Amino acid sequence: MKEGIHPNYRDVCFVDLTNGFKFVTRSVVQSKETIKMDDGRELPLVKLETTSETHPFYTGTQKSVDTLGGRVEKFRNKFAKVGIAKKA
Template identity: 85%
Template sequence: MKEGIHPNYREVCFVDLSNGFKFVTRSCAPTRESTKMDDGRELPLYKLETTSETHPFYTGTQKSVDSLGGRVEKFRNKFKVGIKK
């Protein structure tokens, strides 16, 4: 194989921030933190917002994540004064 063109794959622990689900796979994703696994291994940690454990497509349940709702309502209220129907 050609030298210097292949990524440096290593075992990485991915964690779902919404429910704490963890899984380990080989990856070259950049990490800053590490975590101690149940079996004693110290692995690089990569944090995810959603995984197949929490994504509505895979779980069959729909969650409403309305993080922008507050900002949209503030905007509408702020500029509602000048709008006439």
């Protein structure tokens, strides 16, 4: 590999603002804030609105909401006749 073209990865602490969940991973993201970890390390801190701990897709609390006047129902009605033919 070529020298000097790869970014400087370092440990960074990400915090979910919804529930306080913290995780450390390697990243190149810049941050002005730092946090002191339990093991004594001081790491850059990045605050996130949502992570896999609180996102509805990963937590299983996802809801399907049809808010635009039955668009899903219109689609189903339109293509109901085109459906795959079942073998008799």
